[in-house]
Amino acid sequence: MVIIGAGECGGRAALTLRDLGHEGPVTLVGDEPHLPYERPPLSKEAMTSEAPLIKAIASDELLAERSIRHIHSVRAVAVDRAAHLVRFSEGSSLGYGKLLLATGSVPRKLPMPGLGGRCVYLRTFNDALAIRAHLKPENRVAIIGGGFIGLELAASARKLGATVTVLEAQPRILMRGVPAEIAEIIHKAHQAEGVKVLTGQGITAIADDGTQVRITLADRQDIVADLAVIGIGAVPVTALAAEAGLAIDNGIAVDENLCTADPDVFAAGDCCSFPLAVYGG
CATH class of the missing domain: 3.50.50.60 (FAD/NAD(P)-binding domain)
Structure with missing residues (x-):
């Protein structure tokens, strides 16, 4: 075998x-x-x-x-x-x-131009070590995707003192994972821990200049981060x-x-x- x-x-x-x-x-x-x-x-x-x-x-x-x-x-x-x-x-x-x-499976790629070395995915232990290096109090972390992986990373990043923003294009987090009532409880729990959660917001542009990542949302709001972690699902x-x-x-x-x-x-x-x-x- x-x-x-x-x-x-x-x-x-x-x-x-x-x-x-x-x-x-x-x-x-x-x-x-x-x-x-x-x-x-x-x-x-x-x-x-x-x-x-x-x-x-x-x-x-x-x-x-x-x-x-x-x-x-x-x-x-x-x-x-x-x-x-x-x-x-x-x-x-x-x-x-x-x-x-x-x-x-491997992480589903975000099909957008402008992604660079500060736009990362989590699959392997080495990926985890690379992300962990950015989770410190002076750093801003943007997490693209409000599923289980994204929210777990958000909780971990806040525990280590990083500023965290979760961006979810769907009307709520955990759209495919749990009923709306449970998602609301989890949403409020993350907010109570200092995570900024933005739902119903598509991304129109990403610019990674090697020192920071600027994410432009559909409402023209800009989110600036030291690291963007993309967690929008997986493909076999x-x-x-x-x-x-x-x-x-x-x-x-x-x-x-x-x-x-x-x-x-x-x-x-x-x-x-x-x-x-x-x-x-």
């Missing part, structure tokens, strides 16, 4: 294979230099704890004990389904009997599967057993779309 994607999904899949008695080789391949780790703490504990640490789901010792080979800092670039091979960015390849794609990472000829349907299409149309290729986690009985399939 080869698992592409050494995040929480891929890492836990490798461990669970052993828990369920799989005795064949298991290889876990990831493009980050770290052990498999949890991403939810990146917007919370990794921002506010005195010493930001990765919340790893397995140590090197545990992986070795479970006979799980972990290849890190390598990017899969192609899957040859006929030859049962995965090819990697540095030119090597690896054969598989069964393949699990656990490539996750499907290119590897698509180029291998697998079906894509808002993610890598799988059945109720997480199997693609190829019986030797599975997909799990944020990268896949799957039928759910509670929603009628």
Whole structure:
């Protein structure tokens, strides 16, 4: 079994294979230099704890004990389904009997000109460290997107003393996440902690001159910040599967057993779309 994607999904899949008695080789391949780790703490504990640490789901010792080979800092670039091979960015390849794609998702990009080095996204631990460096009392942080990630970052930034403005184009925060009554409670809680929350405001322009970011809203109001964090959703990472000829349907299409149309290729986690009985399939 080869698992592409050494995040929480891929890492836990490798461990669970052993828990369920799989005795064949298991290889876990990831493009980050770290052990498999949890991403939810990146917007919370990794921002506010005195010493930001990765919340790893397995140590090197545990992986070795479970006979799980972990290849890190390598990017899969192609899957040859006929030859049962995965090819990697540095030119090597690896054969598989069964393949699990656990490539996750990446932040949705803001499709606007003017974004520079002070307009950032949060996905990895290294992203979290870079953002954390700006969360200090003298700094102004603009967060574009009033979803869970944006609001968690807003709370963390305020805890560290930064001035925070949340910009949400929808009529309210958490439009897709919670009912309006709950969103209102959360909105008021953030305001009580000093977060400025602006809803129903589209962005017409962004100018990042390398020292600060100027965000112009639809009402011509300008928000000036030392850092802009963009959190407007995520998109599944499907290119590897698509180029291998697998079906894509808002993610890598799988059945109720997480199997693609190829019986030797599975997909799990944020990268896949799957039928759910509670929603009628």
